[in-house]
Amino acid sequence: MIRIILVLVGLLMSLSSLADKLPPKTLGVFVYPHFELLDVFGPLEMFGSLPDKIKIVIIAEHPGRVKSDQGTAIYAETDLQHAPHLDYLFIPGGFGSRQLVSDKAVLSWIKQRADKADLVFSVCTGSALLAKAGVLDHHRATTNKKAFQWVTEQGPDVQWVKHARWVEDGKFITSSGVAAGTDMSLQVIARLYGMKTSERVANGAEYIWNKDPAKDPFAIK
Amino acid sequence: MIRIILVLVGLLMSLSSLADKLPPKTLGVFVYPHFELLDVFGPLEMFGSLPDKIKIVIIAEHPGRVKSDQGTAIYAETDLQHAPHLDYLFIPGGFGSRQLVSDKAVLSWIKQRADKADLVFSVCTGSALLAKAGVLDHHRATTNKKAFQWVTEQGPDVQWVKHARWVEDGKFITSSGVAAGTDMSLQVIARLYGMKTSERVANGAEYIWNKDPAKDPFAIK
Numbered sequence: 001m002i003r004i005i006l007v008l009v010g011l012l013m014s015l016s017s018l019a020d021k022l023p024p025k026t027l028g029v030f031v032y033p034h035f036e037l038l039d040v041f042g043p044l045e046m047f048g049s050l051p052d053k054i055k056i057v058i059i060a061e062h063p064g065r066v067k068s069d070q071g072t073a074i075y076a077e078t079d080l081q082h083a084p085h086l087d088y089l090f091i092p093g094g095f096g097s098r099q100l101v102s103d104k105a106v107l108s109w110i111k112q113r114a115d116k117a118d119l120v121f122s123v124c125t126g127s128a129l130l131a132k133a134g135v136l137d138h139h140r141a142t143t144n145k146k147a148f149q150w151v152t153e154q155g156p157d158v159q160w161v162k163h164a165r166w167v168e169d170g171k172f173i174t175s176s177g178v179a180a181g182t183d184m185s186l187q188v189i190a191r192l193y194g195m196k197t198s199e200r201v202a203n204g205a206e207y208i209w210n211k212d213p214a215k216d217p218f219a220i221k
Numbered sequence: 222m223i224r225i226i227l228v229l230v231g232l233l234m235s236l237s238s239l240a241d242k243l244p245p246k247t248l249g250v251f252v253y254p255h256f257e258l259l260d261v262f263g264p265l266e267m268f269g270s271l272p273d274k275i276k277i278v279i280i281a282e283h284p285g286r287v288k289s290d291q292g293t294a295i296y297a298e299t300d301l302q303h304a305p306h307l308d309y310l311f312i313p314g315g316f317g318s319r320q321l322v323s324d325k326a327v328l329s330w331i332k333q334r335a336d337k338a339d340l341v342f343s344v345c346t347g348s349a350l351l352a353k354a355g356v357l358d359h360h361r362a363t364t365n366k367k368a369f370q371w372v373t374e375q376g377p378d379v380q381w382v383k384h385a386r387w388v389e390d391g392k393f394i395t396s397s398g399v400a401a402g403t404d405m406s407l408q409v410i411a412r413l414y415g416m417k418t419s420e421r422v423a424n425g426a427e428y429i430w431n432k433d434p435a436k437d438p439f440a441i442k
Binding site (some may be wrong): 036037038040041042044045047048049051058062065068069070071072073075116144145146176177178179180197203204205206207208217218 | 399
């Protein structure tokens with residue numbers, strides 16, 4: 001009996017050490033001209049703190065400099081066609097999304113990559129792109145409260161939630177405006193790697209994490 | 222008497238409209254390899270929402286791609302020598318600051334630009350660079366709480382504050398770690414343009430602003 005227990009313990013330890021040695025998952029961030037700065041960098045601060053678990057790839061229609069709505073430019077490493085397989089697909093918001101809802105090539109890429117991804121998440125008006133691509137049909141989702149009407153028009157078959165810091169529905173996690181994306185990202189980390197890891201990441205960034213998806217001071221009354 | 226009042230009202234209205242037409246102030250952000258993402262982009266989300274008031278310039282020793290500690294790269298427009306006059310100087314933190322405290326050219330540039338600036342602010346270990354450059358001597362300042370000992374060693378003549386989300390001392394405003402910089406930036410905006418403007422910026426980003434510099438959950442016990 002003791003021998004069986006020892007074998008089982010050994011097996012569990014090997015599996016656990018194997019899990020630590022798994023290659024990192026790929027998180028693809030789709031950026032575009034006039035994306036919103038904090039939509040991207042709040043989440044990337046958090047996901048970027050786990051380089052052994054998550055490899056971040058910045059993807060754009062045209063690689064190189066991509067200017068944010070605030071002016072500062074990010075560097076996109078690859079284009080849509082050459083992006084590797086994405087375990088996690090992340091679509092940020094920003095004024096640029098208003099043009100992109102008419103861009104069939106981008107929407108088709110988003111749909112294909114979302115179908116293959118284990119997790120799909122958006123910040124702010126990023127959910128307009130997911131909705132217009134048909135990714136969120138019949139799922140619950142949220143978005144920026146100031147752009148609520150325009151975003152919801154992009155997805156009439158989505159179950160839009162007016163009061164939520166973020167909404168989790170299966171593999172789809174959509175956050176409210178801009179800064180809400182940072183709270184949501186920590187929830188994604190908690191879901192993937194446990195609450196202890198997520199709290200360690202938040203504390204490391206001295207970030208006062210709003211852990212409650214129902215606490216939404218910016219909700220539409 | 223009525224005529225005098227009308228003339229005075231007219232004069233005040235012209236002055237107010239003149240203030241609206243003043244050229245924007247220049248905010249220079251010094252970035253370096255292994256800067257911390259959110260140290261830079263939390264503040265830039267907020268300052269970047271006021272393009273008629275603030276022009277942001279990203280400065281680095283070597284312009285072009287500058288990689289953050291999280292991997293994602295920012296684009297720096299100019300080098301130290303060619304940077305324009307900076308009304309506001311902003312020094313973010315990050316692991317890269319550990320090397321830069323030995324870089325005399327960078328420290329000398331920081332000192333010169335800080336002397337000429339109307340406001341100087343830092344996030345996280347950015348205050349180590351200000352301290353080592355001699356900018357903060359005999360002033361109150363704070364920094365990241367996890368790097369407190371190392372940072373404070375860079376400026377033995379600085380009055381380091383252990384418990385503070387941020388510290389304001391004359392034209393110097395230093396924040397605690399990473400995310401604290403976003404709270405501090407909104408205070409800088411309130412100081413420059415009034416609380417209403419700052420609240421509008423925070424609400425636009427759906428940011429739950431910790432307005433109280435004494436509320437520091439990450440302080441050293």
